[in-house]
Amino acid sequence: xxxxxxxxxxxxxxxxxxxxxxxxxxxxxxxxxxxxxxxxxxxxxxxxxxxxxxxxxxxxxxxxxxxxxxxxxxxxxxxxxxxxxxxxxxxxxxxxxxxxxxxxxxxxxxxxxxxxxxxxxxxxxxxxxxxxxxxxxxxxxxxxxxxxxxxxxxxxxxxxxxxxxxxxxxxxxxxxxxxxxxxxxxxxxxxxxxxxxxxxxxxxxxxxxxxxxxxxxxxxxxxxxxxxxxxxxxxxxxxxxxxxxxxxxxxxxxxxxxxxxxxxxxxxxxxxxxxxxxx
Numbered sequence: 396x397x398x399x400x401x402x403x404x405x406x407x408x409x410x411x412x413x414x415x416x417x418x419x420x421x422x423x424x425x426x427x428x429x430x431x432x433x434x435x436x437x438x439x440x441x442x443x444x445x446x447x448x449x450x451x452x453x454x455x456x457x458x459x460x461x462x463x464x465x466x467x468x469x470x471x472x473x474x475x476x477x478x479x480x481x482x483x484x485x486x487x488x489x490x491x492x493x494x495x496x497x498x499x500x501x502x503x504x505x506x507x508x509x510x511x512x513x514x515x516x517x518x519x520x521x522x523x524x525x526x527x528x529x530x531x532x533x534x535x536x537x538x539x540x541x542x543x544x545x546x547x548x549x550x551x552x553x554x555x556x557x558x559x560x561x562x563x564x565x566x567x568x569x570x571x572x573x574x575x576x577x578x579x580x581x582x583x584x585x586x587x588x589x590x591x592x593x594x595x596x597x598x599x600x601x602x603x604x605x606x607x608x609x610x611x612x613x614x615x616x617x618x619x620x621x622x623x624x625x626x627x628x629x630x631x632x633x634x635x636x637x638x639x640x641x642x643x644x645x646x647x648x649x650x651x652x653x654x655x656x657x658x659x660x661x662x663x664x665x666x667x668x669x670x671x672x673x674x
Contacts, residue, residue: 404476408575412621449502482588571643
């Protein structure tokens with residue numbers, strides 16, 4: 396019998412590609428996202444599409460109820476949905492900061508709460524949290540985004556130990572640079588909040604760096620990260636973390652070997668180089 400998978404953020408990018416590859420691998424996939432219209436091709440290909448808003452408790456409960464009623468179980472939950480809201484901490488309204496946490500952390504945690512009773516009852520299951528290499532280091536103007544990913548790393552580590560007695564695995568996926576809507580949203584939010592005022596010079600330079608950095612061959616295609624997700628699903632004994640995507644291993648290595656100030660200097664150097672190439 397095919398395993399039942401529920402995945403969030405399935406309307407584009409990594410989530411969409413993961414759905415396709417999971418179905419090809421023979422899994423029954425329930426694909427959730429706010430925008431049902433964006434998932435028509437997935438539905439045509441055989442995915443079960445669900446309206447799922449991680450900021451709406453009723454929406455999450457209804458999605459889990461639908462899967463349980465139709466399939467009877469959830470073997471794997473892939474928490475993939477998330478976005479990057481950038482801007483200087485002083486400039487970003489707390490309302491936007493709270494929304495960043497609602498989507499990237501609290502919504503993920505609530506959906507996990509809703510799925511866990513069934514997994515505990517069957518004494519098996521797998522929670523796969525798509526984090527980021529940004530859960531291991533910070534960058535200027537990414538304060539709220541990186542805070543959510545640092546929090547997700549800690550949540551996942553603690554949850555892994557909590558769920559061990561019930562036979563439930565917790566896995567973290569740490570993508571690096573990836574071609575997706577994420578970079579456009581982060582770039583636009585940075586300019587929206589901090590292109591004027593005291594942080595304008597640094598924010599504009601960082602926005603240019605982000606724009607240049609997501610061009611060319613450095614960012615991975617979403618399929619690269621999607622394949623890693625499939626690997627984590629299929630592994631009989633999965634790793635606790637999978638590092639994947641553009642410059643992911645390089646950046647995490649640099650973070651390990653450099654001091655805090657040394658890593659700060661590396662970011663400033665990259666920014667200056669990007670600014671020169673933009674000029």
